[in-house]
Amino acid sequence: MYIEQLYTSCLSEAAYYIESEGEAAIIDPLRDIEDYIALARQRNAVIKYIFETHFHADFVSGHIDLSKATGAPVIYGPNTKTTLPVHIAKDGEKFVLGKISIEALHTPGHTLESTCYLLKDENHTDYAIFTGDTLFVGDVGRPDLAQKEENLxxxxxxxxxxxxxxxxxxxxxxxxxxxxxxxxxSSCGKNLGPQTCSTIGHEKQNNYALQAGNREDFIKAVTEGLTAPPQYFPINAKINREGYESMDTVLEKALKPLSVTEVKSVTNNDDIILLDTRPAAQFTEGFVPGSVFIGLDGRFAEWAGSLLPFDKTLLLITEEGKEKESAVRLARVGFSRFAGYLRGGFETWKKAGEKIDMVINLEAGELAMDIPFDEKLVVIDVRRETEFADGHIKNAVNIPLGNLTDPASMADMEDDQNLYVHCTGGYRSVIAASLLKRQGIHNLYNVLGGWNAIRLEEKIKTEKETSILN
Structure with a gap:
């Protein structure tokens, strides 16, 4: 028996490869399926089953493409409603894999079709359970993702x-x-631990949700403090339920090289979004005007899904050689509309003598010097509400990054104000700066190092929101 966890850090997602006697199963594959096929080929195994624990909301699964590529059936648990050609397992149904077996355990709660898969070893002994979003290390799946028609x-x-x-x-x-x-x-829970596997015994002792003495206490524990799920969650769940274009088709569109002239011709097209995926330090030094920054070196796909509209067409501006990575990671969260990418990246645009924009960076120490003397200074803190409550600059305005796509979020700002934008370390604030500039707000500064640097400045007055923390 062989088990391998294939973990994708930027999505905090774990897929699994299980093998016995040359037969393999994949659990919860990502949309880009090459790694699973390559692993099976490397180990001289045949993929026999594709198990899905539920209709994922935070990424597009590779179940359809992987089934087409291998001929393996896609297996969901009871209560699954889809028109896709899948096998809907009965509660307790067993699937033989070489000398081991995998039993479907219907565990609704995160979603109604949520199902765990219990692996029994060669001696028919319970060995491991693949819990999907039902049970995490230190947490359980969020219970607020019911579809409208479920009325729950x-x-x-x-x-x-x-x-x-x-x-x-x-x-x-x-x-x-x-x-x-x-x-x-992951946004699929609220208190996930740093480890990516555990044991039943450890979770019984340490998982807060399993400490609840009764049903009422459990309900209160897991529903309190839930933040709103990212806006793309229902979109991804729908894609997984109804189907999608193949990754090859998506990449064919995304990896079309475009000249500076071709890119320039669509910069005023409301249907096109220029997405710059370079590191933040490169973006702030210069970018194509109107571009949205979301860098590959952060939680790229998650922020793209949360901030970008799915009914618009993306045109990529990347570091050279990062075009495919950008497109694949976007496709993982459901993006499929692409115009192509700027051949040669931003440097080609700059060398062509086209107009550029930039974000002015300043150190936390400079902010400390400006606060007492600039009457038009406004600090925009784009961290989450709980982060803001735990400590922030006195009189700062909290507009979480996810809210900045709504122009109403800036309705109270005056045209002559000087905006100093920060997050925790600098990634989210550069995204925020790009969104603000796209809305026509240019009198802004990005505070380097964010809150991590600001809290070390003794001259900057800070406070906490104890009412929220309690």
Whole structure:
């Protein structure tokens, strides 16, 4: 028996390769399927099954393309509603893989079709359980993603999840390994731990959600403090349920090289969004006017899905050689409309003598000197509300990054104000600066190092929002 976790850090997503006697199964594959096929080929195995724990909301699964490439059936759990050609497993149904078996355990709660897969080893002993978004290390899946037609509240789903955990997972032996679909940083839970696997015994002792004494306490524990899910979650869930274009088709459009002249001709087209994926330090020094910055070196796909409209066409501006990576990572969260990419990147644009824009950076120390003397100075803190509450510059305005695509978020700002934008370390603030500039707001500065640098400046007055923290 062989198990390999294939972890994608920028999405905090774990897919799994399981193999016995030359037969393999893939659990929760990403949209780009080459790694799974290559691993099976490398190990002289044949992919026999593709298991899906639920309709994922945070990424587009590779189930359709992988099934077409291998002939392996796609397996979902009970209550699955889709027109795609899938096998809907019965609760308790077993699938033989070489000398081992995988049993479907229906565990609704995160979604109604959520299903865990219990692996039994060569001796028919429970060995590991692949829990999807039902049970994480230190957390459980968020229960607020019900589809409108399901007419269920977060409390309803949390109660269903409590029953699933108590009846299907908690009775398992303490030594059974837990392999979840996500790790820390994922928006599919609220308190995921840093490890990407655990055991039943460890979670019984350490997972806050499993400490609840009864159903009511559990519901309260898992529903309190939930932030709104990213806006692209229902879009991705719909794509996974209904189908999508192949990755090859998407890449064919995305990897079309465009000249400076061709890019220039569409810069005023409202249907086109110029997306610059270079590092933040390069972007602030110069970029094509109107570009949105989301750098590959951060939580790129997640922020793209949260901030960019899916009904617009993306034109990529990347570091040379990063075109395909940019397109693949965007496709993972459901983007499929592409015009191509700027051949030669921003340097080609600059060498052609075209107009450029830039973001002015300044150190936290400079901000400290400006605060007492600039009456028009406004600090825009684009961190989440909880981050802001835990400590912020006195009189700063909190506009979380996800809200900046709504022009109303800046409705109270005056044209003559000087905006000093910051986040925690600098990634989100550059995204924010690009969005503000795209809205025509140019009197702004990006504070280098963000809150990490600001809190070290003794001359900058800070405070906390204790009412929120409590």
């Amino acid at each position: 509240t977060a409390e309803d789903l949390a109660g269903i999840m409590y029953n699933s955990l108590q009846q299907k997972i908690m009775p398992l032996a303490d030594e059974v390994i837990i392999y979840p679909a996500h790790g820390a940083g």
